[in-house]
Amino acid sequence: MFAVLLAAPAFAAAADTAETVRFITCPIYRDTDAGKKSGCWLADDRAGGRRFDVSRAPSKPDWNFEILVEGRIAADVASHCGGLVLEPVRSSVLPTPCPRHMLPAEGFAGNKFTLPPRNVRPLSEVRKAPEPPFADRTFHLVFDFDKAFIVYQLDDYLLDQAITWIRGVNPTRVVVTGWAATDPAEVSGRTIAEDPAIARTRAELVGEALRRLGVPDEKLELRWKTSAQPVAAEGADGLAEPSRRRVDIEVKL
Amino acid sequence: MIRAAPLVLAAAALAALTSALAAPASRPERWWAPGEGRVFPAELDYENETGTLRTMLVGGPMKTKGHPFFAPIGPNGRACVTCHQPADSMSLSAQTAQERWTATNGRDPLFAAGDGSNCPTLPQATRASHSLLLDHGLIRIQRSWPPKDLTGKAITPDFTIETVRDPWGCNTGAKYGPAAASPNVSVYRRPRPISNLKYLLAVGFAYDPKQGMPLPLDPESGRPMSGNLMADGRAGTLNAQMRDAASTHLEFLKNMSARDMARIVYFESRLFSAQIRDRRGGALDAGGAEGGPDKLARSQPGNLGSQGPAPVWSEFAAWEKPDPSLTPEQSAFRQSVARGARSFREKMFLISDSAGINSPIGFGNPVRNSCVFCHNMTQMGNDVAPGQVDLGTTTQPFADPAPHLPLFRITCRRDPHPHYGRVIYTSDPGYALTTGRCADVGKITLQSMRGLAARAPYFSNGSAKDLRAVVDYYDRRYRIGYTEQEKQDLVNLMSAL
Incomplete structure (x- = not known):
């Protein structure tokens, strides 16, 4: 079975002619060490035989369970983990068990952690109030x-x-x-x-x-x-x- | 003269009180007995195995006579202070329990049948019936089953609980245990320190990322709760904690008055405890270091070390530079503490299969990080977010053998536990006893890391007899591979907090 190619949604405009993928697989953890949260998550699409880097998913895999991978191939982004980088990407942990698999770093640097742009600020930081005109x-x-x-x-x-x-x-x-x-x-x-x-x-x-x-x-x-x-x-x-x-x-x- | 006499007497009395308040004895009695009426001084120092613990009462001394924290308000003769002793960093060490047993031949109210013995049904005069308190520093906690939510509404648990092993008879029979007429579950836990509370009550963020929800609201005040009180999170505020403790540990059958609770909160909110001196390293606030309680009293709580203003345990950063004026022993200790602080923040390892970290939050299982991932609050080392995490200290296969504790079999009715599967064996389900959720089995709230030297043993079930055993547990659990030097550095760091 080939990875399902998603029809480019009208809202996503234009954007992107990049290939999107959707498949289910067992995740692989690559034990890279570039500091905290720097380990790599890889996912092999069994149908197409390609390896993807899904490390940028907001919810990361659990090495004990299958994942549903959904993402767009970022062709111009080099992976520090091995595999084609998916960005944006989502990984959903499914209930089906998987054998754990961990690869050594094998020369890959891993992803140095940077605070994601979507992070909630502490309560001590005042939120900017919305400005009129207001609408639904x-x-x-x-x-x-x-x-x-x-x-x-x-x-x-x-x-x-x-x-x-x-x-x-x-x-x-x-x-x-x-x-x-x-x-x-x-x-x-x-x-x-x-x-x-x-x-x-x-x-x-x-x-x-x-x-x-x-x-x-x-x-x-x-x-x-x-x-x-x-x-x-x-x-x-x-x-x-x-x-x-x-x-x-x-x-x- | 006639008019002057009362003034003279009043002045003399005032001088005597001032003297009593301002000048505590150089070697204060270690044990604070309920109702004894001592003055709690502004600074109170007690020796322990590695040095000196200091407890500060911000705002000055306080007379304890008649104060509800110190008064035996229930029939068993205990007060709050019984299990929250100043010499033990406002907790209770197993050593102190042993000393009380010896000093009173087991008659101290500390050994009350209700929770100061392994089970009330045991013969109370024998030491063996109190072995959990004496040998492991554990108090019996009896939770009603199933639990109720914050508004008192019954929760329908998504798991069943059965007793597999019951060494003391408090989880089987007609009165005790999940199969009793009024079902309950007895677990055994260490008393938590009640100083430095502003850190445990701090609300840094509006959300609990481990539960994927905004913080729950206190039904009384409507304000969000930090989620960092009590091992199983059963009370979210000090008022709720006091009601729980008064009705169980003190056997106080009435409701505590609002005035008494306010007095206790006021007292506790002024208490700050930390190690102030080490036998080898000297003053912990010298040479540029900022150990001791004064810094705690002055600092803003709730800051995430990674986002500033200061990394966790940067109080000891100045000791990274050698000081030629020190003795070799002092110098070695101080540099070890500084290395330990750095190791605490920077030594990375793979954290796996720990609910609250590896699920359901989305960090991944495993995730690479350091101690400070969870112990992330500046100055205190607790979690800025509600700190319910399963390290495996109470749950198989990660827990060390503990034949002295009960063992429960948990069977998840719906989804299996994300890491243990459908059937789990645990000596303390922890947070799951509060939420009724199988996914929360084994989660225990992180606590303050201050004053550790004064309050062994460690972990909620007292399974680590000393600080080295704490480090060894983590090393085994997560296969960290600490060197001997790194282990000693972490022990020295923790002894200096």
């Missing part, structure tokens, strides 16, 4: 496959953006819609689809998160839906499939 606005949080975990240094950052906006505009309603990508898809020789129940779990989790951040109950409305379609979601970085697995936070004035 929708924020998206994007999730790993079949997961409802707010991804560190991705979704928490986007949630922080949303709550800063909400606090600034004092909306009449905040509608939280959880989506599940329930339409079956063929990936690496198997059919995958998200559990429909994850849509509700995502909505309730983000609803609780907003409550904890100060959105009053009476302004919150929760919904959940299946058969999600791709949208232009900042957190998906132009990748269509991850944008289906999301929560929409609609802020209505």
Whole structure:
């Protein structure tokens, strides 16, 4: 089975004619040492025989389990790990067990850690309040496959953006819609689809998160839906499939 | 004269009190008994194996007579101070427990049947019935099962718990254990220090990345909670902790008054403890170093060492440069501490299969990092984020053999645990006893690293008898490969905190 090539989504414009890939495999950890968090994550696409560097994924693999890889080949970026660099890239940990495999550094330097641009700042740093004119606005949080975990240094950052906006505009309603990508898809020789129940779990989790951040109950409305379609979601970085697995936070004035 | 006499008496009385408040005895009694009425001085020093621990009470001395932290408010004769002793960095060492046993022939309220013995059903007069406290510094903690959330609503756990081994009978039978008429689970844990609390209560960020959620809110105040109190996170505020402790450890059957709780919070918030002198290295705040409690009292809590203003344990950075004026022994110790601090931050190793680190946060399993990855708060070494992490100290196969502790079999009903699978064997499920989640089994809240020299043994279950055993555990658990020199440097660093 070949890696599934994703149709270039209209919203991702133009952008990119770069090849996107989607496949399932067991991850490989390469034990490079360029300081903290510098180890490499590699993923072999069994169908095409190519090795990809998925180290830039916000959620990194677990060497005990299969991963679903979704990403775009960054042809002009050299890997410090070995393999074609995927950027942007998402890796979702699946429940199927894998044999652990760790490679030595073999001369690869690994990725020296730099703080990702999407990082939540401490509470001591004052957020810039939104400036008028205000209008209805929708924020998206994007999730790993079949997961409802707010991804560190991705979704928490986007949630922080949303709550800063909400606090600034004092909306009449905040509608939280959880989506599940329930339409079956063929990936690496198997059919995958998200559990429909994850849509509700995502909505309730983000609803609780907003409550904890100060959105009053009476302004919150929760919904959940299946058969999600791709949208232009900042957190998906132009990748269509991850944008289906999301929560929409609609802020209505 | 007639008018002057009361003034003279008042002045004399004031002078006596001032003298009592300002000039503590040079060698204060180590044990603080409930209700004894001593004055708590502004600075209180106690010797320990490696040097001297200092506890500061910011704002000056305090009379303890009638103070709710020091008064035996319940029927068992204990007070908060019973298990939070100044000489033990406001915790309780196993050595102190042994000294009390010897001094009182086991009659001290510390050895109350409820939790100062291995189980209340055992004959209380024998030492063997208190062996967990005497040999391992452990207090019995009885959690109701299933747990309740912060609002008191029952949680439906996603796992079952069965007792596999019960050496003391407190997890089987009609009254005790998960199969009892009113189900409960007894685990055994070290008392946590209650000084330097501003660091444990600090809220640096709005989010708990380990749980993937904003911090939970205190139902009383509506404010976010740090998540760094108590081994299993069952209380998020000092008020909640006090209610829990008063009703269990003190057997106080009424609610503590708001005034008493406020007095305790005020006292605890002024307490700062740290080692101030080392027998080999001398003053820990000399030669440019900033050890000791004064720096703690003056510093802002909640800073992530990696983002400034100062890296973790940079208090000892000045000791990296040799000082020719020192004795060889002093010089060797100081440089060892400075190396230990650097090693703590910079010695990288692979962290694997540790929930709270390798799952579900997304760092990957494994992830390369150092001690400071989790012990990341400047000045204190606890976690800026809520610090519920599974190091494996209580859970097989990583835990050291502990035949003196109960063993539970956890069976996950829905998703298996991300690292242990569906069936887990543990002597303390930790945070899972609070959340009811299988994924949280074995997670224990990181704690302050200050005053360690005064409060052995270590880890929540007392499994490390000394600081070397702490380093050895990490070395085994994560195959770090420390050299002998690196191990000694880390031990020296931790002894200087």
